[in-house]
Structures are given as structure tokens and as C-alpha cells.
Amino acid sequence: MSAHGAARERWVGLAEAAARGRGAEPAWLASRRAEALAHFAEAGLPSTRQEEWRYTNVTPLAAIPFEPAPPGGAAERAEVEAISFPFFACSAFVFVDGRLAPGLSSSVAGAVQLVDLAGAPARLGAQVDTKQHPFAALNTALFEGAACLRVPPGSVLPQPIHLVFVSTGNGAPRASFPRVFLEAGAGSRALVIQDHVTLGGGPRFTDAVTEVSVAENASLELVVLQRESEATFHVGNLQAELGRDARLAARTLTLGGAFVRNDVGVRLAGPGAECDLDGLFLGAGSRLVDNHTLIDHAVPSCTSRELYKGILGGRSRGVFRGRVIVRPDAQKSDARQSSANVLLGNDAEIDTKPQLEIWADDVRCSHGASIGRLDEEALFYLRSRGLAEGAARELLTRGFAAEVLRRIGSEPLAEALGDLLQERLRGEAAR
Amino acid sequence: MSDALIEIKGLHARAGDAEILRGVDLVIRAGEVHAIMGPNGSGKSTLAGVLAGRPAFEVTRGQVLFDGKDLLGLAPEERARAGLFLAFQYPVEIPGVGNNYFMKAALNAIRTHRGQEPLDAMEFLALAREKAKLVEMPEDLMARSVNEGFSGGEKKRNEVLQMLLLEPRFAVLDETDSGLDIDALRTVAGGVNALRGPGRALLVITHYQRLLDYIVPDFVHVLSEGRIVHSGGKELAHELEARGYGWLEKEPPPGGARA
Numbered sequence: 115m116s117a118h119g120a121a122r123e124r125w126v127g128l129a130e131a132a133a134r135g136r137g138a139e140p141a142w143l144a145s146r147r148a149e150a151l152a153h154f155a156e157a158g159l160p161s162t163r164q165e166e167w168r169y170t171n172v173t174p175l176a177a178i179p180f181e182p183a184p185p186g187g188a189a190e191r192a193e194v195e196a197i198s199f200p201f202f203a204c205s206a207f208v209f210v211d212g213r214l215a216p217g218l219s220s221s222v223a224g225a226v227q228l229v230d231l232a233g234a235p236a237r238l239g240a241q242v243d244t245k246q247h248p249f250a251a252l253n254t255a256l257f258e259g260a261a262c263l264r265v266p267p268g269s270v271l272p273q274p275i276h277l278v279f280v281s282t283g284n285g286a287p288r289a290s291f292p293r294v295f296l297e298a299g300a301g302s303r304a305l306v307i308q309d310h311v312t313l314g315g316g317p318r319f320t321d322a323v324t325e326v327s328v329a330e331n332a333s334l335e336l337v338v339l340q341r342e343s344e345a346t347f348h349v350g351n352l353q354a355e356l357g358r359d360a361r362l363a364a365r366t367l368t369l370g371g372a373f374v375r376n377d378v379g380v381r382l383a384g385p386g387a388e389c390d391l392d393g394l395f396l397g398a399g400s401r402l403v404d405n406h407t408l409i410d411h412a413v414p415s416c417t418s419r420e421l422y423k424g425i426l427g428g429r430s431r432g433v434f435r436g437r438v439i440v441r442p443d444a445q446k447s448d449a450r451q452s453s454a455n456v457l458l459g460n461d462a463e464i465d466t467k468p469q470l471e472i473w474a475d476d477v478r479c480s481h482g483a484s485i486g487r488l489d490e491e492a493l494f495y496l497r498s499r500g501l502a503e504g505a506a507r508e509l510l511t512r513g514f515a516a517e518v519l520r521r522i523g524s525e526p527l528a529e530a531l532g533d534l535l536q537e538r539l540r541g542e543a544a545r
Numbered sequence: 546m547s548d549a550l551i552e553i554k555g556l557h558a559r560a561g562d563a564e565i566l567r568g569v570d571l572v573i574r575a576g577e578v579h580a581i582m583g584p585n586g587s588g589k590s591t592l593a594g595v596l597a598g599r600p601a602f603e604v605t606r607g608q609v610l611f612d613g614k615d616l617l618g619l620a621p622e623e624r625a626r627a628g629l630f631l632a633f634q635y636p637v638e639i640p641g642v643g644n645n646y647f648m649k650a651a652l653n654a655i656r657t658h659r660g661q662e663p664l665d666a667m668e669f670l671a672l673a674r675e676k677a678k679l680v681e682m683p684e685d686l687m688a689r690s691v692n693e694g695f696s697g698g699e700k701k702r703n704e705v706l707q708m709l710l711l712e713p714r715f716a717v718l719d720e721t722d723s724g725l726d727i728d729a730l731r732t733v734a735g736g737v738n739a740l741r742g743p744g745r746a747l748l749v750i751t752h753y754q755r756l757l758d759y760i761v762p763d764f765v766h767v768l769s770e771g772r773i774v775h776s777g778g779k780e781l782a783h784e785l786e787a788r789g790y791g792w793l794e795k796e797p798p799p800g801g802a803r804a
Contacts, residue, residue, distance in 0.1 A: 212603075254598040330750075336749075403750065414784055489637070489639075490600070491637050492637045492639050494598075494600060494621060495598055495633065495636070495637040495639070496639075496647070496651075497598075497620065497622045497625070498597050498598070498621045498624075498625055498631055498633075498709060499622075499625055499647070499648075499651035499654075499711065500622050500625035500626050500651045500652075500654040500655040500658070500711065501622055501650055501651055501654055502622050502654065503620070503622065505650065505654070507649065509642055509647065510639065512641070512642070513640060513641030513642035513690070514640075514641060515641070516640070516641030516690075517641060517644070520641075537629070
């Protein structure tokens with residue numbers, strides 16, 4: 115049997131065992147899980163024969179006998195604070211191997227509500243097509259906890275909410291299934307950081323699903339930070355839906371992991387909705403970072419701004435595929451997409467492919483893609499002022515990333531993420 | 546001779562297959578200001594680039610001593626730390642890198658090399674503001690990305706501002722006057738003159754005599770086809786302005802090219 119076939123059977127068995135061990139759940143949840151598992155059992159792991167996975171081969175992931183992390187993963191408060199620095203000062207909810215760790219979490223900030231799985235709304239799972247996304251199906255069958263956050267209508271959160279997903283381990287291959295459900299009520303305003311970190315050694319598989327809905331005239335900024343260990347396979351799925359005049363900024367920063375695949379889908383479902391869809395990814399060593407995005411202009415008069423930037427060094431590979439669909443009725447749509455990439459070495463690679471599908475005629479749509487190297491003249495300019503070559507390269511690289519960081523609504527957060535990027539760049543340069 | 550700051554001896558350099566410098570000899574002592582003039586394509590910018598360590602140029606023969614030590618073996622940043630500065634003819638725009646951040650990093654790299662304490666953000670800003678006044682550099686430009694969206698004149702002011710901050714002992718100004726109106730020229734020249742002093746030397750490369758009315762040189766040299774073909778005092782600039790370069794080809798240089 116192929117690695118894919120064996121992995122499918124193993125995962126189906128593990129999901130069935132997990133269901134048996136879990137005890138009674140609300141009927142809606144049990145049926146979502148059963149449906150998702152059936153979808154996964156039918157589809158199995160994706161292959162490079164599928165268009166959506168052409169550039170990304172999951173065989174290395176299939177070949178490792180991952181098992182769902184058991185409850186009780188060891189995570190001390192000090193360790194968690196140290197690795198989730200510097201954002202821990204805001205309201206933090208810590209999930210260890212996908213399960214809420216109340217002892218590590220701070221109290222609920224302001225008016226926001228965090229509910230556990232028992233109190234989760236039945237809408238959880240409604241936004242993700244588990245038939246189309248096998249890893250989201252696997253998550254749905256196997257997640258053991260969820261961050262369900264509801265920002266009440268009209269409330270403005272005074273500080274960011276920090277969701278920390280810690281995967282723990284002691285050497286054995288372990289999988290965790292982070293699940294996030296965010297509802298921004300009408301007229302509300304919030305900033306949420308979804309942060310993925312690693313404690314302890316050993317191979318990891320993080321299979322995350324995030325569902326976001328932004329109601330009328332609400333504004334939500336979501337920063338997904340992926341900074342897991344070099345032995346981590348991360349597959350993330352983010353699906354968002356925006357109502358009338360709603361605003362969403364979803365930004366994914368990939369700074370770690372061995373294999374990272376992100377599927378992001380945004381549906382502009384109310385007139386006047388606006389989204390910023392950004393990504394910044396750093397490839398180093400033999401890391402693979404694959405970003406697949408889909409923006410769906412479903413109704414008239416919506417705006418989307420997409421900016422993905424890749425920095426690829428070592429023997430890393432990047433993939434960007436950005437689909438934008440403008441539906442026949444979605445007149446006055448305004449969509450701009452840009453994919454810019456810099457290759458730091460001769461052995462790094464990027465495949466970038468915009469895909470605009472425009473069915474309406476009165477629209478403004480544009481896209482651009484670039485692949486380049488650090489500007490030699492700029493490098494000489496900086497060196498001629500006394501900066502060492504390494505420092506000059508670092509400064510130029512950070513400058514390249516700045517366009518994405520500057521769009522972040524919180525200046526201290528943008529600054530901290532810039533520092534984190536620089537630290538990673540320095541670490542990679544030293545390797 | 547013992548107080549020579551820069552000694553260029555028989556310098557040959559090429560860019561790709563084209564030989565551009567074909568034996569440049571020049572001695573510049575501390576306290577002196579030298580100007581190099583010459584027609585387009587004579588090698589003026591190549592000479593500036595070779596001195597600063599621009600990677601596009603390859604030195605094929607000759608030697609440059611800075612303070613009696615070999616200059617050409619040093620990386621561009623080592624030359625800067627040793628006290629050499631090149632004001633670029635075409636300053637580079639660097640999106641995403643803050644002007645202040647960059648200048649502070651550069652100054653602190655050089656200060657560290659000199660054994661001085663690095664300046665913190667407040668100390669740096671105070672110093673930068675003081676120097677910016679000398680070249681009438683608007684403060685909002687300091688907070689912007691390096692040269693991004695700057696006008697031609699703003700870019701040149703920024704070059705001179707960097708020079709004033711880094712306090713080089715030997716500065717090469719590569720056509721710093723090109724593209725400047727007369728007011729901007731006066732301002733930029735004022736900034737340059739603020740740096741003049743007994744311990745420092747300047748090499749001013751220009752196409753036009755106009756700049757030399759404001760930065761008055763001690764010596765003027767004519768570069769032609771990669772060699773210094775004529776040298777004189779400051780009056781030579783006026784003569785070149787009046788007569789062009791053609792007459793030099795008919796009158797061979799008097800006894801080599803030494804100033």
C-alpha cells in the first residue's frame with residue numbers, strides 16, 4: 115500500500131478511536147465530525163495530481179506515524195511565556211496540544227467571551243468545506259478543544275487577544291488539531307493574534323482550522339503567527355465571511371516549521387465589505403511554505419487588497435497561488451493582488467501564480483507578481499556607509515518585509531513582529 | 546609626502562571588458578580639496594567607485610594608499626570605517642528602511658570601530674537634527690524610507706547629511722551638484738564646507754565649474770580617457786569653462802599629472 119493509502123487508513127482508525135473515547139457530544143457536533151470523517155475516508159490525503167496540491171507533496175507527512183497528542187501535555191507557565199514573547203502581556207488564552215489550559219490563561223478581557231467546546235455554537239464547522247479540504251476534515255474529526263471567541267456587538271476591545279497554541283512532545287511524533295472560531299458582532303472592533311509555538315522535541319503535525327465571521331460594520335484584524343520548530347508540519351485552513359460594510363485584515367506570518375501549507379478563503383458576502391489579505395513568509399533550510407488563497411467577491415461594491423511577500427533562503431521553496439473570483443453580480447468590485455518575492459540564495463525557489471476569474475464587467479481588478487534578489491546597488495550603498503555585509507542584507511530584507519508589517523494596525527505589534535523576523539533572519543544566516 | 550592622506554599610483558580599472566582607468570596618479574594631502582573635471586566617459590565616476598569599493602569595477606593594476614595603508618584590499622564597509630565616504634551621484638532608494646534607522650546603524654558601526662560608545666536613539670536624533678539644519682533637510686524626510694520619493698535635491702542633501710554625521714577624513718563627492726538649482730547648490734556646498742578642516746580632504750568630481758565657486762578647490766585636475774591629463778589651481782576650472790576640453794589634447798600635460 116502507498117504511504118498515502120496507509121496514512122488514510124491509520125488516520126481513519128485514530129479518529130474512530132478518538133470518537134469512542136470522547137463520550138457524548140452535542141448531536142450537531144457528533145454529526146459534523148462523522149460527516150467530516152466520511153469525507154476524509156473518501157478523499158484521503160491530497161496528491162500532487164490534484165491541481166490545488168501540484169507543487170506540494172505530502173508524502174513526507176504521510177510517512178511519519180503521527181498520533182494525536184494525549185491530554186496533559188507538559189507546559190510550564192514560564193516556558194509558555196518565554197516562547198510566546200513578546201505578546202504575552204495582552205489577554206492570553208493558552209491551548210496545549212489544542213486543549214484550553216485555563217491555568218495558563220489570563221482572565222477574559224473586557225466584553226469578549228471565550229466558550230469551551232460544550233458551549234460552542236452549532237455554527238462551528240459550517241464555514242469549512244470538509245469535502246474539498248481533507249486536512250480540515252481531519253481536524254474536524256479530531257479536534258479536542260476550540261477557541262470560540264465572540265466579540266459582542268458594538269464593543270471595542272481595548273487590547274489584543276492572544277491565542278497561543280503550544281504543541282508539546284518528548285520525541286514521539288505527535289499531532290494536534292487547533293480550532294478557532296471567531297465571531298465579531300455588528301459594529302465591534304478587535305485584534306486577535308493566533309500564535310503557533312512548539313515546546314520540546316520530536317516531529318509534530320499541526321492541523322489547524324480557523325473560522326471567522328465579521329458581522330455588519332464590524333472590524334477584525336487577525337494575525338496568524340507560525341513559528342513552530344524545524345520538525346513541524348503545519349497545515350492551516352482559515353475561512354472567513356464578511357457581512358455588509360465589514361472589515362477584515364487577515365495576515366499570516368510564517369517564520370518556522372519544516373512544511374507549511376496555508377489555505378485561506380475570504381468570502382465578501384455583504385456590499386461594502388473590505389478585506390486586507392496579507393502574508394509574509396520566510397523560507398530557510400529546506401522549509402516549504404505553500405500559500406493558497408481565495409478571495410470571493412460574491413456581492414457588489416466590495417474591496418480586497420492582497421499582499422503576499424516571500425523571503426526565501428537556503429534550499430527553501432515557496433508557493434503562492436492567489437485566486438480572486440468576482441461573481442457575475444459583483445459589480446463595482448475593487449480587487450488588487452500582489453505577490454512579491456525575494457530569493458536570498460541560488461538554491462531557493464518560488465512558484466507564484468495569480469488567478470483572476472472575473473465574471474462581472476464594471477470592476478477594477480489588478481494583480482502583479484515579482485521574483486527578485488536583494489538590490490546589489492542598495493547593498494553597496496549600505497556597505498559604503500559602514501554597515502557590514504550581513505547587517506546590510508538583514509536591513510534590506512527587513513525593508514522588503516516592512517510593506518506587510520506596516521499594514522498591521524497596531525504599531526507595537528508590527529514592531530515586535532519585525533524584531534522577531536530579524537531574529538529569525540539572523541538565526542538562519544548563522545546556520 | 547609624509548602627510549599624504551590618499552596616494553593613487555598607476556591605477557588601472559575596468560568594468561566588464563572595457564578598460565576605463567588607464568593609469569591614474571594623484572596625491573591628496575590632509576586639508577586639501579581637489580576637484581576632478583572631465584568630459585563624459587572620461588572615468589570620473591569609475592574613479593569614485595573604485596575608491597569606495599564598488600563591486601562592478603575590477604582594479605587591474607596600480608595601488609591606492611589611504612593613510613599609507615592599502616585601500617583596495619578592504620571591503621566597502623571597512624573603507625567607510627577607516628574614514629572614507631562617497632557621496633553617490635545617484636543615491637539609492639531603499640523602500641522599507643527608515644532613513645534615521647539606517648543613519649544611526651551606520652554611525653554606530655563607525656563609532657564602534659573607532660572605539661566610541663554607540664549613540665542611543667535620543668542622542669542620535671539630537672545630533673541628526675543639528676546636522677540636518679546645516680543642509681536644510683526637512684525633518685519628515687529623516688523619518689521616511691531612505692531616499693524613497695525624495696526629489697533630486699533632497700537626495701543630494703541626504704548624501705551630505707550622511708557625510709556630516711559620519712565625519713569622514715576623506716570624502717569623494719561624485720557629481721553632487723548635478724540636478725541642483727542654485728539655491729540647493731549653495732545649501733549643499735555650505736554643508737560640504739562645514740566639513741572642511743585641517744585633518745580632512747575632499748575629492749570633488751564635477752562636470753561644471755559652477756560648484757567650484759562654492760566649494761573652492763586647492764587643485765583642479767582634468768581626467769580624460771582614464772588618465773589625468775592636466776592639473777592646475779582653481780583658475781583652471783574657469784579656463785575649462787571658457788575653452789572646453791579640446792585645447793588640452795593639443796597641449797600635452799606639463800611634466801606628468803602631479804598636482
